[in-house]
Amino acid sequence: MARPLVKVMLRIKGDSGELNSSFLNVDARKKQVTVYDLSSGGGQSSPAERRAGVSAPKMFAFDAIFSPDDTQAEVCSSSLPEVIQAVVGGTDGCLFVYGHSKLGKTHTMVGNSESVQELGVMPCAISWLFRLIYEQRQKTGARFSVRASALELSGRNEVLRDLLTEYAAGTEGSGTSPGVYLRDDPIFGAQLINQSELRAPTVEKAAYLLDAALAARSR
Numbered sequence: 702m703a704r705p706l707v708k709v710m711l712r713i714k715g716d717s718g719e720l721n722s723s724f725l726n727v728d729a730r731k732k733q734v735t736v737y738d739l740s741s742g743g744g745q746s747s748p749a750e751r752r753a754g755v756s757a758p759k760m761f762a763f764d765a766i767f768s769p770d771d772t773q774a775e776v777c778s779s780s781l782p783e784v785i786q787a788v789v790g791g792t793d794g795c796l797f798v799y800g801h802s803k804l805g806k807t808h809t810m811v812g813n814s815e816s817v818q819e820l821g822v823m824p825c826a827i828s829w830l831f832r833l834i835y836e837q838r839q840k841t842g843a844r845f846s847v848r849a850s851a852l853e854l855s856g857r858n859e860v861l862r863d864l865l866t867e868y869a870a871g872t873e874g875s876g877t878s879p880g881v882y883l884r885d886d887p888i889f890g891a892q893l894i895n896q897s898e899l900r901a902p903t904v905e906k907a908a909y910l911l912d913a914a915l916a917a918r919s920r
Contacts, residue, residue, distance in 0.1 A: 710763055710765040710766070710767065710780055711761075711765070712766075712809060713766070713768055713769060714805050716769065723737065724736060724738075727766060731762075732762060732765060732766050733762050733766075734760070734763070735758050735759070735760050735761075736758065736759045736761070737758050738756040738757075738758070765779050773808075773812045774817075776822070777825040777826075780822065781796065781822065781825060781829060784796050785830050785833055786833065789833050789834060810823050811823060811824070811915065812825075827911060828904060830847070831847075831903070831904035834847070847900070847901045847902065847907060848899060849865070849898070849899050849901045850863075850865065850896050850898045851914030852896055864914040864917040865910065865913060865914055865917070866897055868899070868910070868917075869897040869899060
């Protein structure tokens with residue numbers, strides 16, 4: 702069984718002219734970030750200072766570093782291809798963003814539909830997935846089935862909410878969908894129960910479901 706491939710990428714928000722400061726140094730070529738101890742007044746600390754209790758610089762390496770000047774297209778082209786290829790090849794794939802609020806996570810994932818260069822990770826993933834599926838069908842005659850689900854985890858109580866409940870009820874006549882919850886399974890582990898899972902036979906339908914899910918989010 703192949704080992705999971707995990708990549709960690711860093712996207713920096715702010716003024717690109719301020720990337721290197723007294724406490725932070727970003728080396729995009731080496732894909733490294735160095736953080737200096739502020740108690741030393743910034744910059745490199747000497748061996749004597751470290752012996753006196755000043756922490757040595759902390760270095761962090763990433764698979765990619767994106768500066769504020771990098772476009773959404775550059776972020777997508779570096780992060781998505783391997784994931785999409787893995788999914789079409791029959792392997793699970795996942796891409797998620799993590800960080801403090803107001804740092805641009807939603808912008809990275811959703812983007813701006815006014816420009817192709819500013820589309821986010823999710824719409825790009827949909828487009829690229831269906832394009833690769835089409836190519837595989839043409840080459841091998843393989844058959845694919847695409848389904849979409851969308852869940853929101855919100856509030857201090859971390860409530861799970863199905864963002865496609867109303868759409869599923871309206872299109873499938875199933876009435877109000879029961880709440881989504883986690884169930885522990887002794888074999889398969891924690892499983893999500895009762896979430897909507899809707900067929901998306903075309904890229905247009907998948908994009909429509911994404912729009913429906915985004916519109917149903919808590920404000």
